Amino acid sequence: MDSHSAAVPPPVRVEHAVAHTLATTSGSDRVYGAVLATIGRWLGWELGAAWEIALPGRGYLRCVEFWCAPGTDASGFEELSRRTVLGRGAGLPGRVWASGDPCWIPDVTVDPNFARAAGAAAAGLHAAYCFPICGSGGVLGAVEFFTTRTLEPDEELLATMAAVGSQIGQFVERRQAEEALADAAELKHAVLDAALDCIVVMDQHGRVLEFNPAAERTFGYRAEEAIGAPMVELIIPPSLRRRHLAGLERYLRGGKPVILERRLELTAMRRDGSEFPVELTIVRIDLPGPARFTGYLRDITDRKHAEEELRASRARIVEAADAERRRLERDLHDGAQARLVSLALALRLGRAMLEDDPAGAGVQLDEAISELQEATVELRELAHGIHPAVLTEGGLAPALVTLLARASGVARLVGVPSERFPAPVEAAVYFVVAEALTNVSRYADATGVEVEVRWCDGRVELEVRDDGKGGADPTRGSGLRGMADRVAALWGTFEVASPVGGGTTLRAAIPCAAAVTAASPRG
Numbered sequence: 001m002d003s004h005s006a007a008v009p010p011p012v013r014v015e016h017a018v019a020h021t022l023a024t025t026s027g028s029d030r031v032y033g034a035v036l037a038t039i040g041r042w043l044g045w046e047l048g049a050a051w052e053i054a055l056p057g058r059g060y061l062r063c064v065e066f067w068c069a070p071g072t073d074a075s076g077f078e079e080l081s082r083r084t085v086l087g088r089g090a091g092l093p094g095r096v097w098a099s100g101d102p103c104w105i106p107d108v109t110v111d112p113n114f115a116r117a118a119g120a121a122a123a124g125l126h127a128a129y130c131f132p133i134c135g136s137g138g139v140l141g142a143v144e145f146f147t148t149r150t151l152e153p154d155e156e157l158l159a160t161m162a163a164v165g166s167q168i169g170q171f172v173e174r175r176q177a178e179e180a181l182a183d184a185a186e187l188k189h190a191v192l193d194a195a196l197d198c199i200v201v202m203d204q205h206g207r208v209l210e211f212n213p214a215a216e217r218t219f220g221y222r223a224e225e226a227i228g229a230p231m232v233e234l235i236i237p238p239s240l241r242r243r244h245l246a247g248l249e250r251y252l253r254g255g256k257p258v259i260l261e262r263r264l265e266l267t268a269m270r271r272d273g274s275e276f277p278v279e280l281t282i283v284r285i286d287l288p289g290p291a292r293f294t295g296y297l298r299d300i301t302d303r304k305h306a307e308e309e310l311r312a313s314r315a316r317i318v319e320a321a322d323a324e325r326r327r328l329e330r331d332l333h334d335g336a337q338a339r340l341v342s343l344a345l346a347l348r349l350g351r352a353m354l355e356d357d358p359a360g361a362g363v364q365l366d367e368a369i370s371e372l373q374e375a376t377v378e379l380r381e382l383a384h385g386i387h388p389a390v391l392t393e394g395g396l397a398p399a400l401v402t403l404l405a406r407a408s409g410v411a412r413l414v415g416v417p418s419e420r421f422p423a424p425v426e427a428a429v430y431f432v433v434a435e436a437l438t439n440v441s442r443y444a445d446a447t448g449v450e451v452e453v454r455w456c457d458g459r460v461e462l463e464v465r466d467d468g469k470g471g472a473d474p475t476r477g478s479g480l481r482g483m484a485d486r487v488a489a490l491w492g493t494f495e496v497a498s499p500v501g502g503g504t505t506l507r508a509a510i511p512c513a514a515a516v517t518a519a520s521p522r523g
Helices: 011-024 028-043 075-083 093-098 117-122 155-194 211-217 230-236 238-252 301-353 359-388 389-394 396-405 423-444 478-489 513-521
Strands: 045-053 059-066 103-105 128-135 138-146 198-203 208-211 263-269 276-282 292-299 411-415 449-455 461-466 493-495 504-511
Touching: 011 028, 011 238, 028 045, 028 059, 028 138, 028 155, 045 075, 059 075, 059 093, 059 138, 075 117, 093 103, 093 128, 093 138, 117 208, 128 155, 128 263, 138 155, 198 211, 198 230, 230 238, 230 263, 276 301, 301 359, 301 478, 389 396, 389 504, 396 411, 396 423, 396 449, 423 461, 423 478, 423 504, 478 493, 478 504, 504 513
Parallel strands: 411 449
Antiparallel strands: 045 059, 045 138, 103 128, 128 138, 198 208, 198 292, 263 276, 276 292, 449 461, 461 504, 493 504
16 A cells, blocks of 8 residues: 655645635636646646535535546546535535545545445546535535545645635635625616616715616716716706705704605606606615615606596596586477477367367367477487487497488498497497597598498407598597597597598597496496
8 A cells, every 4th residue: 555655745835836826816617627736736636526515505515626637537437526416424525514624535446435436446546535615604615636546644634625625715705705796786787777767876965876777768868977976966856956955964964754765756857957757766775884875766757648638538528428418408498398398288278178169179189299299209319319229229230320321321331240248338339430420521521431340359449431631630629539538438549540631530449348347336
């Protein structure tokens, strides 16, 4: 049996060589290979492998690097080592992991706790030693070396390798911390870049520290322009600046926060000086040191416009309802009511004439019957204007056929589904078509109108096309606005295309499920 050769350099020189390698190797992915080569060359051992703990909570070691001295062929053993996973206490690296101390095996081919013994024998390997890679939190991994000789343990070498393992552990922890920091920075930038809301970070002096792409797009400043500049001058309107600065100063002096962690609606300012509404939430970053704040801002211009349009739409619906009620009152008063009053007078007069002038009473009763028939017709016409009976009884198809038949042959029904839809949807489609035909007859100078109704993906779609002079403006007049309001009340969409000289096309789409909800008592 060979003994450890006196020609091996002093262990302290190996330790210095490893320290130099750690200090001069660039790239953490190359360090293990450089360290294995340094130790192997200095000590004259032929093979080396580095193991790291993978998923520490699950507990196993895996081989992350392998080194062979020039002229050594151990490809089979390398492949075996890279495939092998070791739990705590299993194999040479596992024993070192469990104990936290270096370990030496004079001959791995006969060791009962060396799973790769057959592979080592095939490669001609015998002696092996292993030392832990130790960090502040314990064992991080292990490094093992093999030689073709059979050697007894060298305690001085093992002690030196324990110190080397601590050096490597410090490097590994530093590398992991740097990688974690780099990952965190990359993640932060990815989140900032992907955020749809504006994210602006400010220090205690009011200077901008972060200005994400959404903020660039919204406010008109590039990040390099904004960072370091006073935030109050960039995005806060002049009318609000004094209040902002006073609030910041009061908070930094220990005052009670007024707007922190609250969702507010305020006014912000773009680079060109234009002001617009934003939704703002400000939080203080919970880190030691001077105060820093993150503001999350969202441009709510579109939402405000939508809210204003909704309020205006509701007001128009109320006005339309009031006007329609007044029309009904007027029609009833001037038409059917007047006829009924006249009918009552005629009946009283006929009753009075029964005894003295039976013939005259008969004439009077005939006139009353005629008046009654005319009143009935007027009431029927009035009811038809409120909600056609044919629509209630037969649905859209017969109702539209009847409606278009009254359009003097100008309108043509291209298509309409035969099935029934929720009553609010049928009513909306019917009255939009009726209003559209009225507009065509009054303003379009059209020679033809096409009406088409389709059922598509849970929606009833309507299109009314005419070949008139075009130029219809949805913002002027109450007709088109009323159609849009009627459709919007059922969560539908309404649009008008009316180029001058190119005719007019109205399109509406109403979701049936939303219409059912809107019509319900809770809707």
